[in-house]
Amino acid sequence: MSTDKSPDQAAPAAATPISRPRGGLRPAARFQKSPSSKQRDVRPGSTVLRAALADELVAAALALRDMLEGAHLDEAIDHYTHEMPVASARAVRNMAYDATRQYGLLSHIGGQLNRKPPVPLLGALQALGVAQLIDARRPVPVIIDQTVRAVNQLPEGVAHPAAAGFMNATLRRFVRERDALIPPNLPDEARYNHPGWWVTRVRQVWPGQWEAILAASLDRAPLSLRANRRLGGQDEAARRLEAAGIGFRRMGVDGLVLEQPMPVEQIPGFAEGLVSVQDLGAQCAAQLLDPQPGERILDACAAPGGKTAHLLEMADCEVWALDIDPGRASIIMNNLQRSRLPLLPQSGQTLPRGNGGTVDAEPATTVRAAFGTDATMAASDRAAGQGHWPVAADVPDTDDPAQPAVTPAVHWGARVMAVDAADPDSWWDGQQFDRILLDAPCSASGIVRRHPDVLWHRQRRDIATFSGTQARLIEKLWPLLRPGGTLLYATCSIFPEEGEAVVSAFVSKHPDCQWQRDVRLTGWPGWPRNGQLLPTRDDRHEHDGFFYALLSRHR
Template sequence: MQDNPTPIPLWRQLQGAASLLMAVRDGQSMTAALEDVDAALRPGVQSLGFHTLRWLGRAEALRQQLAKRPPPPEADALLCVALALIWTEHDAPYTAHTLVDQAVEAAKRGDATQHQASFINGCLRRFLRERDDLVARSEKSPQAVWNHPQWWIDRVRKDHPGQWQAILQANNSRAPLILRVNERKTTQAQYLLALSAVNIAATPVGKQGVILASAQPVPSLPGFAEGHFSVQDAAAQLAAPLLLEGLNTGDGQGARPRILDACAAPGGKTAHLLELADCEVTALDIDARRCTRIAQNLGRLGLQAHIEVADAGRPQDWWDGQPYDGILLDAPCTASGIVRRHPDVRWLRRPTDIAQLAGIQAHLLQALWPLLKPGGRLLYCTCSVFRAEGDNQIQTFVAHHTDALLMPSPGHLLPQSGAEATVFPDNLMREHDGFYYAILEKRNP
């Protein structure tokens, strides 16, 4: 018989979460920083790291009150992690006493923080004594209230004056695990039964989506190895059906539509296209390692596409001259719509990133449009709530391309966290990330 593994002490996990925060402050994504964390520590560190980044604006406002001059970076990160975890009693994952004790222990055992242990102890104990007053004073800071940088708050408010508060609130919620059922292997109803048989609670969303009541290790879910599902947010599950709807197959002889997935990695939308239609798909991505992931994901699902490592913005390097019936352009963007899943994004982005990425998006649209057949459709999408990457981008493109007809399209889907519903063609979706969709049809000359 194997002994139960020794529980990992909280102080070690707090050290790990502080190292994640320092990495994000240095401009590194949390996903990349997590790869440097010991595998045994990773789940706990990730959970604490996510919590910290969701409440970082509040934690920093409180730290500024407790210490007018910021302590050294390592001590500041550890203190902010602790404050994010205990600033409110109702959402705190640990008791205040335990948290303070383990945060001080983490400081004592860190080479760069051991001389700051008494300072951290003093700050946290003062916070507990004066919690109500300190939290009330932090309410004066929009960054503390909304837990986003000020420029981000201002931008969302300008772009969505009627919904900006709901967007920011949704960003601070935990995103559930959502699956897309592979209809070539099973159905939504059958898969819900398969989950129920192993006591996993889940509900349907959209036509192929399944929301798990609580997160599970994906490879352990029923039908994973057999390719019965993929992990994909409900908003992203709209891409393939939107492109395929009304798609012109070209010659009227039953030829398979030729479709280009222009920025395809990791292959979720490529797979969805192949699951829904008998089509010939070219999956393109500039990153060779990410193309390997496309191949792995398609292999598990029992699907095939032509995968090519290339820059979608330079068709002269890879295009065979045969026009496409459909093009899916899931363009690089700020990822401002998927902050629930990637809470580090808001702290990594800079205001200048929006214009830079909008320039890349415009270049991709310009480069790919000539590859589309007359009568063909291009679906442009981004996982962004910023209008510069959505409505504004498409309105500018249509104004400069008289052969581009903007079809009825979803436009901006704002992040939803179960509380309010967005009605989308015969679907009631209460749970999805922020996305933008525009369907462009090429008019016959």
């Protein structure tokens, strides 16, 4: 990738994209605050209700640049907007998400405008400016003026007169030559805003539906809720929403889909655990596994804890909730606590607190139901409809007298552990489980409408890597299932290599395994026999893409 900062206004000699990701997914390594936010005093407590468009473009460009270099888009946006007014943070999120959803086209246009690739941050800002011109919600002179002003506020030595001239010239050229720069015969990546290999693969495996799948993946996902059956369920959640004047649709047994996204702390019943944010497709997992009272269940890759909570809301069972990352394991605890579900402490476990300390699990049979209500999701993220699991700010300290008292010993609840599910020798007690939920790591190709950055982080070879991991996990966990028990294999993928292919290969090698294909799910007409849910939005279904396979072990 070129680092030449000099602008070039001449006709392009060869197509050069605006900016390209360097490869594998990684945390943002060089987050830096937008300098303009401090200069304008736009912190939440300030009297400024909204920053200038130029300031918002700077923050969005920084986030988009980091995303293209491997950072999670949500984390980057949160970092660069946390000192901005809520309205500006929301605007930055919308701009960054919209540019990410159009990045195939924006990259193609940049290749026509730029004879040499600009530095990544300048290229990201150019992409945002072009996206604003395509969107056309503001007057063209305003967009060009504010984007050029944003150049002068960029950090890292990018701001200089030549860069501002480059931005002004290329945006004006796009306005003049728009029709020529966006011809009808665009390459697949620009036309469908998915990587070329992704388009090719979806076309191959879903020949009758591939265009609808790609289009649905670029839709903005709605805010979907799961009602807690222990606290009144769907009826009570509906009553609370209606009383607050919030529009919604009932879907499935426990689901409600809001007509408009909103901050989770404003949703009636969220703080006290009546509702949780969860896609309707993800809600199928617990219903398919069908937990029964007294059973011992393993949720092998449980973070952030939504499926664990749903299992416990359905039955008085014992769920072992595992995640290899201690921080994510603490998120499971937080979400269970907000949902008023008991934790069964595991002796010797130490999980991180949200404030940087640790919580040592209590031994033996006591259960702590510390019902924290400090779970929130970034306001700008919620407003954009990019639903993510709420994360509580802290795990209650077992010695804190301000926290609720220890509840009486019970025999159901969640046993949360930060361990590697693929290494049972390090955590398993030798007693087999009645049911196992394996929500395996995958490409996340089914949840692109919520996480469009997945498109630009994945590479074709990643699919084979994930399928290998999935195959190893199911092999490791199968012996932990008792004869007569059930294992639900799940991924949020639309690629058969991560779903049907993995399960078919496993079943062919295990005579004691039967794939239950004829599934009936309450509130879900026409469950697909192959277990593959594709991203869908209609009157009957509203969900992301998931694959489910229900496997029974013969006695």
